[in-house]
Amino acid sequence: xxxxxxxxxxxxIVTRVVERRRGGRGSVDSLVARTDIRLERPRNRDHGDWxxxxxxxxxxxxxxxxxxxxxxxxxxxxxxxxxxxxxxxxPGFINFRLDAGAAGVVAKVILDAGEAYGRNVTxxxxxxxxxxxxxxxxxxxxxxxxxxxxxxDSIARVLKASGxxxxxxxxxxxxxxxxxxxxxxxxxxxxxxxxxxxxxPGQYIADLAAAVLERxxxxxxxxxxxxxxxxxxxxxxxxxxxxxxxxxxxNVEFDVWFSERTxxxxxPRTDRSLVDDAVERLRAQGHVFDRDGAVWVRTTDFGDDKDxxxxxxxxxxxxxxxxxxxxxxxxxxxxxxxxYLLGADxxxxxxxxxxxxxxxxxxxxxxxxxxxxxxxxxxGAKLSKRAGNIIELTxxxxxxxxxxxRYSLSRSPADSPLTLDPELLRSHTNDNPVYYVQxxxxxxxxxxxxxxxxxxARSAFxxxxxxxxxxxxxxxxxxxxxxxxxxxxxxxEPHRVxxxxxxxxxxxxKWYDSCRVIPLGEEPVTDLHRTRLWLNDAxxxxxxxxxxxxxxxxxxxx
RNA sequence: GCCCCCAUAGCUCAGGGGAUAGAGCGUCUGCCUCCGGAGCAGAAGGCCGAAGGUUCGAAUCCUUCUGGGGGCACCA
Numbered sequence: 001x002x003x004x005x006x007x008x009x010x011x012x013i014v015t016r017v018v019e020r021r022r023g024g025r026g027s028v029d030s031l032v033a034r035t036d037i038r039l040e041r042p043r044n045r046d047h048g049d050w051x052x053x054x055x056x057x058x059x060x061x062x063x064x065x066x067x068x069x070x071x072x073x074x075x076x077x078x079x080x081x082x083x084x085x086x087x088x089x090x091p092g093f094i095n096f097r098l099d100a101g102a103a104g105v106v107a108k109v110i111l112d113a114g115e116a117y118g119r120n121v122t123x124x125x126x127x128x129x130x131x132x133x134x135x136x137x138x139x140x141x142x143x144x145x146x147x148x149x150x151x152x153d154s155i156a157r158v159l160k161a162s163g164x165x166x167x168x169x170x171x172x173x174x175x176x177x178x179x180x181x182x183x184x185x186x187x188x189x190x191x192x193x194x195x196x197x198x199x200x201p202g203q204y205i206a207d208l209a210a211a212v213l214e215r216x217x218x219x220x221x222x223x224x225x226x227x228x229x230x231x232x233x234x235x236x237x238x239x240x241x242x243x244x245x246x247x248x249x250x251n252v253e254f255d256v257w258f259s260e261r262t263x264x265x266x267x268p269r270t271d272r273s274l275v276d277d278a279v280e281r282l283r284a285q286g287h288v289f290d291r292d293g294a295v296w297v298r299t300t301d302f303g304d305d306k307d308x309x310x311x312x313x314x315x316x317x318x319x320x321x322x323x324x325x326x327x328x329x330x331x332x333x334x335x336x337x338x339x340y341l342l343g344a345d346x347x348x349x350x351x352x353x354x355x356x357x358x359x360x361x362x363x364x365x366x367x368x369x370x371x372x373x374x375x376x377x378x379x380g381a382k383l384s385k386r387a388g389n390i391i392e393l394t395x396x397x398x399x400x401x402x403x404x405x406r407y408s409l410s411r412s413p414a415d416s417p418l419t420l421d422p423e424l425l426r427s428h429t430n431d432n433p434v435y436y437v438q439x440x441x442x443x444x445x446x447x448x449x450x451x452x453x454x455x456x457a458r459s460a461f462x463x464x465x466x467x468x469x470x471x472x473x474x475x476x477x478x479x480x481x482x483x484x485x486x487x488x489x490x491x492x493e494p495h496r497v498x499x500x501x502x503x504x505x506x507x508x509x510k511w512y513d514s515c516r517v518i519p520l521g522e523e524p525v526t527d528l529h530r531t532r533l534w535l536n537d538a539x540x541x542x543x544x545x546x547x548x549x550x551x552x553x554x555x556x557x558x
Numbered sequence: 559g560c561c562c563c564c565a566u567a568g569c570u571c572a573g574g575g576g577a578u579a580g581a582g583c584g585u586c587u588g589c590c591u592c593c594g595g596a597g598c599a600g601a602a603g604g605c606c607g608a609a610g611g612u613u614c615g616a617a618u619c620c621u622u623c624u625g626g627g628g629g630c631a632c633c634a
Contacts, residue, residue: 044577053576056614066614090577091614136634178634294632305560305630312632319634347562348629374563374627412571415563417627419570432596433582439596450593491574499572502581509597518593536593558596 001082001102002479003039003050013076014054021062041476045469048095049103049476056092066092103475104463110478110538118545122486123164129335130156134171137240138182140204141393144343147376150409150551152341153252154494157549162489167255167335171326174236175260176319183232186212190219190231208235246394250402251551263325275317278325279310287359299355302364308352320352327356339369347372371492373414403552407434410550411498433502434552437543440505441554444540447517451533454518458534460527466535470511474539477504481542485549494550501546508539
């Protein structure tokens with residue numbers, strides 16, 4: 001008996017009650033949405049294993065008191081198999097208590113499913129393109145990108161676990177003038193000249209220059225134009241490789257690396273690029289006009305505060321044009337839903353992107369979704385390029401460790417400002433929530449190893465014996481995991497998984513403290529010990545699955 | 559000026575209209591002869607920024623205000 005099954009039974013009972021009272025005039029569905037009949041885990045354990053507010057929702061439309069209605073529902077609900085009791089409490093809650101056996105079967109369900117436990121089909125049928133990071137390949141990733149890398153990757157994972165067809169995608173801005181500035185900066189460094197105006201400063205440019213010279217020793221003997229091109233291309237290749245490696249080391253996997261150059265490349269047969277086509281497609285939709293020699297998109301039709309130029313009067317496309325082409329290309333590749341993860345410093349793009357969807361003939365409310373995340377600060381200091389106190393992703397990783405860094409970035413919602421305390425993250429103690437969770441996992445593994453040595457095996461499974469209060473608390477939390485994953489996917493909030501595994505770890509530690517898996521001294525091994533081993537192993541599996549969704553390791557030992 | 563986000567314990571942060579608002583850290587008190595004490599049990603700590611509104615019920619939804627962060631290019 002899991003909460004979803006119980007909710008189904010409850011719905012059937014409520015349907016009967018409503019029919020009895022209404023005599024066929026008006027169904028349940030006309031009074032309350034099916035999804036509003038939900039079971040929640042009460043905060044207070046005295047309120048049972050699961051609680052429903054359905055009576056309070058229906059009392060008014062039915063014209064009865066919530067408690068009276070709750071009593072009527074509770075009588076039937078109390079007779080359900082697997083339900084030990086259904087009691088009315090407070091203003092009209094119905095509090096359910098499950099039989100230990102009915103609750104305990106989840107341990108077996110989990111171990112049968114293994115890594116698949118938690119997967120669900122709530123997002124089945126949706127095709128989602130999820131774009132994040134997309135940093136210019138003109139320098140290393142810094143902390144500003146780090147949060148989106150952690151978050152975006154975990155969002156992709158929970159979406160996939162919920163049955164969505166997802167492509168996580170990195171848009172490489174490798175076209176345009178910033179690449180030339182980048183190339184010029186590297187070439188200048190190779191020549192030993194100072195950084196050109198508007199160029200990229202930084203030690204990494206000098207390092208790249210050295211690497212470029214190593215690859216192309218005759219670089220400086222080439223004509224200037226050619227040298228610039230070679231420097232730019234080699235440095236680009238090296239820098240992009242470094243970015244990819246940094247993300248791989250951070251357990252961030254992109255399905256697609258999309259080069260902006262793809263959009264500008266002319267098709268040799270038609271001599272047209274995807275950007276050319278995109279502008280014409282928007283024009284055909286009726287949202288493009290010409291003014292002052294430039295081509296504009298009427299983004300104000302879709303809530304933008306001013307119209308945007310897509311092709312300048314000098315004939316050069318703006319960045320917006322590439323954005324449009326890229327957006328259309330995502331749709332052409334079969335992705336109905338496009339998610340963009342942007343930092344708060346880019347929120348000005350939101351209207352523009354939504355306008356793009358509208359101008360392309362899509363529904364801006366349904367086909368495009370822009371997630372805005374707040375910036376991260378360290379020790380209270382905001383980190384920005386302007387302030388010159390950028391910290392690189394790879395430095396942070398080496399400093400704090402991938403697990404601690406990913407976890408701390410993943411355990412808060414994206415729109416919540418986040419301050420990292422490096423001292424705290426470096427501490428390998430309980431100061432650091434990730435260790436609390438990882439320790440719980442390591443402990444399940446240790447118990448499992450010790451159990452084997454002590455002759456306790458999963459040879460018997462008697463869930464009705466799991467009657468201790470810490471056991472019913474742990475079982476209830478284990479039952480919740482699939483809906484936590486589904487919720488994280490639906491809301492694009494992977495931090496819910498982090499908070500969940502923290503709670504689960506806490507419940508496990510409490511259980512461990514009061515219930516032994518391995519008998520003391522000369523006591524005999526009983527089915528209770530064997531069944532507890534199932535529970536121990538199931539808990540380890542769920543913590544492992546949860547951490548996996550966050551890209552954090554679940555160590556066997558610490 | 560216009561737009562977006564935030565405000566909850568001393569600190570860092572959770573809390574999708576429900577019951578007595580939570581966790582970790584920090585402070586204080588207990589618990590290791592036996593499965594990992596990186597743990598557990600307990601104490602203290604709150605006008606959920608302010609004021610209105612919606613609701614049987616608001617930290618949560620709406621409006622206004624205050625305070626903080628960010629953004630408003632024929633840049634990329």
